[in-house]
Amino acid sequence: MTSVTLVNGSKWGERRYLAGAIVALVLIVLPTLNRELPVFGTGADWLAYPMHIMVLIMIWSLAYTSWSLMGRFGLVSLGHGAFMGIGAYGTALLWNYAGLTPWIGIPISLALVAAVAFIVGYPCFRFRIVGHYFALVTLALSEIVRQVIMATRDYTGGSLGFTPTPYGDGFSLYALQFSDRTVFYYVALASWAFGLWIWWRVDRSMDRFALEAISEDEDASAAAGIWVTREKLKITILSAVMTGFAGILYMQYQQFISPDTVSGIAISLQIVFAVVAGGIYVMFGPTVGAIITILLAESLRVAIGVSMVGLDTTIYGILLVLFIIFLPKGVLGGILDWLSRRKAG
Amino acid sequence: MEQIFDIYLLEALINGLLFGGVLALLSLGLNLIFGVIDVVWICYAEIVMFGMYAIYWLHAVYGIPIVPAALLAIALTGAMGFLVHYLVISPILGSPPINQLLATGGLLFFLQSFATLLWGIEFRNLGLRLPVLQWGELYFSYARLLAFGIAVIGMIAIYLFLTRTYIGTAIRAISQDREIMTLMGVDSRRVYLVTSVVGGSLAGLAACLLVLQYDVHPFVGLSFGPITFVICVLGGLGNMIGGFIAAFILSEIISIGGFYAELEWGYVLAFAVFIVVMFIRPEGILSKKS
Numbered sequence: 001m002t003s004v005t006l007v008n009g010s011k012w013g014e015r016r017y018l019a020g021a022i023v024a025l026v027l028i029v030l031p032t033l034n035r036e037l038p039v040f041g042t043g044a045d046w047l048a049y050p051m052h053i054m055v056l057i058m059i060w061s062l063a064y065t066s067w068s069l070m071g072r073f074g075l076v077s078l079g080h081g082a083f084m085g086i087g088a089y090g091t092a093l094l095w096n097y098a099g100l101t102p103w104i105g106i107p108i109s110l111a112l113v114a115a116v117a118f119i120v121g122y123p124c125f126r127f128r129i130v131g132h133y134f135a136l137v138t139l140a141l142s143e144i145v146r147q148v149i150m151a152t153r154d155y156t157g158g159s160l161g162f163t164p165t166p167y168g169d170g171f172s173l174y175a176l177q178f179s180d181r182t183v184f185y186y187v188a189l190a191s192w193a194f195g196l197w198i199w200w201r202v203d204r205s206m207d208r209f210a211l212e213a214i215s216e217d218e219d220a221s222a223a224a225g226i227w228v229t230r231e232k233l234k235i236t237i238l239s240a241v242m243t244g245f246a247g248i249l250y251m252q253y254q255q256f257i258s259p260d261t262v263s264g265i266a267i268s269l270q271i272v273f274a275v276v277a278g279g280i281y282v283m284f285g286p287t288v289g290a291i292i293t294i295l296l297a298e299s300l301r302v303a304i305g306v307s308m309v310g311l312d313t314t315i316y317g318i319l320l321v322l323f324i325i326f327l328p329k330g331v332l333g334g335i336l337d338w339l340s341r342r343k344a345g
Numbered sequence: 346m347e348q349i350f351d352i353y354l355l356e357a358l359i360n361g362l363l364f365g366g367v368l369a370l371l372s373l374g375l376n377l378i379f380g381v382i383d384v385v386w387i388c389y390a391e392i393v394m395f396g397m398y399a400i401y402w403l404h405a406v407y408g409i410p411i412v413p414a415a416l417l418a419i420a421l422t423g424a425m426g427f428l429v430h431y432l433v434i435s436p437i438l439g440s441p442p443i444n445q446l447l448a449t450g451g452l453l454f455f456l457q458s459f460a461t462l463l464w465g466i467e468f469r470n471l472g473l474r475l476p477v478l479q480w481g482e483l484y485f486s487y488a489r490l491l492a493f494g495i496a497v498i499g500m501i502a503i504y505l506f507l508t509r510t511y512i513g514t515a516i517r518a519i520s521q522d523r524e525i526m527t528l529m530g531v532d533s534r535r536v537y538l539v540t541s542v543v544g545g546s547l548a549g550l551a552a553c554l555l556v557l558q559y560d561v562h563p564f565v566g567l568s569f570g571p572i573t574f575v576i577c578v579l580g581g582l583g584n585m586i587g588g589f590i591a592a593f594i595l596s597e598i599i600s601i602g603g604f605y606a607e608l609e610w611g612y613v614l615a616f617a618v619f620i621v622v623m624f625i626r627p628e629g630i631l632s633k634k635s
Contacts, residue, residue, distance in 0.1 A: 074441075074443070076443045076446075076447075120620065123623075123624035124624075127623075127624055128627065129624075129627050131442060131443065132446065133582070133623070135385075135443065135446060136385070136574050136575065136577075136578045137578070137619075137620060137623050139571060140571065140575050140616045140619050140620055141616075141620065142571075143571040143572075143612070143616050144616045144617060144620075147610075147612045147613045147616070148613055150609045151607050151609030151610050151613060264567075265567060265570070265571055266567065269387075269450050269453065269454070272447060272450070273447070273450065273451065276447060308462060309465070309466065310459070310461030310462040310563070311458070311462055312458075313454050313455075313457070313458035313461075314454075314458040314461075314462055316454060316458075317452065317453070317454035317455025317456070317457075317458060317459075318451075318455055319451075320447075320448075320450070320451030320454065320455075321433055321448050321451040321452055321455065323451075324437065324444055324451060325436050325437055328440065328444060
């Protein structure tokens with residue numbers, strides 16, 4: 001992590017903000033378009049499918065952005081699947097068995113996520129568990145959560161998955177269940193924007209410099225007066241809680257969760273890889289990673305159908321290896337590097 | 346009633362011991378690679394999975410006798426070990442270690458979904474019925490006993506290879522000091538490749554033993570991959586004796602936990618013990634406390 005450069009610095013000038021404002025406007029206005037228009041020759045809701053994909057992209061982008069908060073400082077966690085799982089299953093179980101509205105269930109689940117992040121994070125940072133060791137300790141955490149979900153299958157449904165009990169006619173603010181996709185679109189959009197805002201705040205904070213110093217040399221930064229354990233713990237808990245929230249959003253949107261979709265080592269790795277593919281050091285890198293991975297999976301599914309199960313992840317796996325070897329800064333990081341080099345002449 | 350209870354517990358203990366042999370063999374290959382090349386192959390269990398498929402196809406489908414089929418499978422995984430190092434690890438040897446871990450993680454996805462693409466997701470069984478042994482009131486599966494025996498023989502062979510051969514000595518030397526040994530005239534690229542081939546072959550040997558007891562499917566790696574990594578870390582990454590002891594500790598925890606509750610709780614307990622031990626001894630169970 002030696003060459004952390006501010007590729008999204010001021011070189012782009014004001015045009016960046018203009019482009020951002022236009023994209024934001026398009027995203028906000030999109031659902032208000034006339035759904036009945038016979039765009040593709042049919043009178044059906046032509047926006048339903050694109051919006052579904054966009055909601056998924058935004059939810060996963062939030063998870064990926066949260067991971068990159070700590071991942072960019074060399075804190076490679078393979079335990080974020082656990083945080084997603086705790087958030088999603090916590091809220092859903094409280095709703096089904098305790099009758100608690102997600103308005104109360106979400107804070108409780110997120111508090112639980114923060115507590116788990118603290119319990120695992122504190123000793124890790126206190127006793128200087130870094131690098132491979134940190135990755136593998138957090139991997140064990142992922143596996144614990146998955147095995148607990150499997151072991152308590154009488155309540156969680158195990159590998160068969162879990163569905164939150166529907167409430168009323170499917171549109172309820174109390175249960176946070178919306179059969180109408182538009183509502184969730186805005187919820188996901190706001191959450192995604194909020195995640196980016198957090199990233200931006202961290203990027204411009206003193207903590208960022210402290211964490212960068214720590215990732216370069218822990219002893220030297222401790223000697224320079226940085227409270228290493230505290231800095232690492234802060235970013236880990238923030239990252240874990242945001243990931244847990246993404247898990248909850250996913251659960252409320254899909255109304256179905258299973259260990260394969262929100263917990264375990266496979267999801268943890270998926271999070272890491274999407275970020276690496278998109279670009280770990282830039283703000284929109286994780287979002288680009290989510291767009292690439294979800295569009296790749298969806299377009300292959302549409303083009304080839306389900307007859308060739310596994311083709312998308314096969315290509316995805318090869319791409320990841322190639323990315324790490326040839327483009328370790330990811331797609332967006334690589335593009336921004338190239339642009340700034342070209343500008344510099 | 347008390348008497349029978351104890352017998353079952355004893356059976357669980359012995360089964361744990363036998364299971365530990367296979368886990369020890371699995372972690373041995375990973376530990377060897379880590380100790381020498383300083384890389385964690387996250388895809389190690391997937392190489393084992395390919396080995397299992399190889400035996401399944403060679404033996405159950407093409408009818409090749411089991412021993413030559415096993416040898417061919419070991420050769421295949423050895424070749425895979427070579428390719429993993431040659432194509433993926435060696436171009437990025439100089440980059441941060443975590444990148445190497447992630448690159449092999451990409452391979453994990455690739456191997457898993459490539460297997461899905463080639464052979465589908467159904468569970469395949471070798472169809473080899475091995476007898477159940479009875480000793481007094483205790484019952485053991487012959488497959489597990491065989492696996493344990495071969496695992497022990499495999500480990501002794503690796504020990505002899507590392508201590509009695511020239512290249513084995515070079516491997517041990519390079520794991521002690523990477524920079525100095527190249528100055529001493531050891532060709533580190535060759536040592537890395539040999540280590541990868543040996544590590545891959547050990548994955549193949551583990552595959553031979555696992556395929557006797559478990560069905561093979563593309564995601565089988567996920568069911569014993571994490572526990573293998575945890576064993577290596579618990580023993581101290583690169584410390585083969587530590588890994589050996591850790592394998593038996595964790596397999597007993599899983600087996601006894603599975604005896605009192607469900608098998609999943611055994612795993613939960615094993616992973617929890619691992620995390621707690623990591624906090625007490627971050628460098629593994631055999632490290633000297635600093």
